[in-house]
Amino acid sequence: MRWNTLAAAALFAPSNVLALLRFPCGQLVIDRLDPLVTPGMAPSPHLHQIVGGNSFNATMVPEKDMPQESTCTSCQFSEDFSNYWTAILYFKAKNGTYKRVPQIQNVGFEGVKGGMTVYYMQDGLYNFQQTSKVTAFQPGFRMFIGDVNARTREEVEKFRQLTFTCLQTLSTRDPQTLDFPKQPCPAGIMTALRFPTCWDGKNLDSPDHMAHMAYPESGTFETGGPCPASHPVRMPQLFYEVIWDTKQFNNKADWPDDGSQPFVWSFGDGTGYANHGDYVFGWQDDSLQRAMDSPCYQNCPTLKSQNNAAMNACTMKRRVNEDIDGWVKVLPGGHVANYRK
Template sequence: MLLHPIFTTALLVERISANAVLRFGCSQIVVERLDPLVNPSVNPSPHVHQVVGGNAFSSFIPESDVSQLANCTTCSFSEDLSNYWTANMYFKARNGTYKRVGQIPNRFLDGETGGMTVYYTSPYDNSKVTAFKPGFRMLAGNAEQRTDGGVTKWNAICFRCYNAPNFGGDNYAPCSDSTVDTVALPNKACPGGIRTTIRFPTCWDGKNLDSTDHMSHVSYPASGTFESNGDCPATHPVKLPQLMFEVIWDTAPFNDRSLWPEDGSQPFIFSQGDSTGYGQYGDYVFGWKDDTLQRAMDANCFGATCSQLKSQAFTEANKCAVQNSVDEQVDGWLTSLPGMSGM
């Protein structure tokens, strides 16, 4: 079986493999123009991000143990003080105004406010992975990309158009079905919203916690994929857990075709000005406490509960906050994308 776990329509979760699959929700902690990975110390950064995780997030995050800098997290595992972020999705109406698209809480993660679902997965052959180290950070995707290619050859980044509410009978497999998954943004109205899936590189050079482009110190498998137990290249021999983001964009409120462009083209655009979807990307700054992530992976923990980890209810997680440091409007109807004058 090469698919991620299938969550049935019932309230029970069926486990189909013996490998570790952490799957948990993280509420939104802030939405603003800051990017401590690509634009450190720049305030404001060029475009808006939606951010989840620990409250150490700011325009600059020191390359140290983030778990010692943050004291709370919006994630349901309270020992995960990492930060995860993506560009925001906006709707562009026919009259040229923009409105930020919200997110739908994922299944079995009731109480999550906006945000995303985070996965950490070990190989299906149950081989050992090495958890990320304090100071580790990386990037998946390319915000400037506007054509097919790049990480898409590893089946790493895609969209799914839900044809009905409640996730439209989705089988949870990411980027695996060419009849429903697309690398470009869907070009039709999606009654149940649009799912974003971003899978990060799973091989590490074993030395560098970051690189100039935030990608060179990591790699996708030399052949095949992580799911097919593809080998890591000799240059990046250390196998990491597969980190994956899943965001369910609540596009249904914008499905009135009279508001769409007159030519019928899809009206959604990411905050860096990308209306193709090829520029979809994700950022990651590791911040798990001590060796908690390694212990969870070694114990083959599954879902949002793990005897090796401490959990918190979303009523507690949602109290964690970061004070917005950029004085600008990012919600409501806007005449242009924040930071993107003329767009």
């Protein structure tokens, strides 16, 4: 398994490697807020799970809110007050009711509550050298990946690397699919979200939160290809892994009679193609650039780390008061499962 190989290599990483940051972030809050796509709207149209700095709010004015306004972070590195968020996964029972699927951490990060694993890389995940130079994201930077309206393979393929893995164990990483797994997954379902890595060098954001970023000319980040002339600045590969603990929903007797898979995103997508993620930069001072320029592998001596208790203690009260733990007849925001546009 390539992932096990990566974990082993981390123990014997050569001294000349540059940064591959891989770290856990506990759950900051689960709420209907989305300051990137629907700023100022409370509640936002659908439910999200958010990690990172506790200055997260409905507006997130770049000049004010981050990182100066945060007093804690739910991520391992205490200088990282960025916010990372995705939609929530739900199970739809045969009787039509919905139940939120909880999140668990990756192997090695046990004890951190919920949340996700975050990566920043100079080179592909399975390249142990990590020798490329990258320019860290800047204060005020933000981006989005995915399409909440996508319901076909063709629509999601333009994003190149938004995938699902049916986990046989928590170390499973392949095969990866663009849609929801069609069978029960023994250890859960993992979603992987890899953001574009080429910046136009000018704009910290764009109207769709994507146009200021692009993919390398030769395909995905792992190809090592050059950035296009329109987006010449090579930035870190930002990558989320979210493990959804679907084990309690693996009884096929509870699945639809027609054999279709029962999971839906919190905005109703039952195909999985509308997988998406949001990012707002909030590293203190030049801490991320220092880390990207340092010989560190997963952990980094130039950064301050905090323990599980500190990560778990950084939480926020939900602004929108609604049932997010029980069985519900409709998804928060009034959504129902849909499989076509």
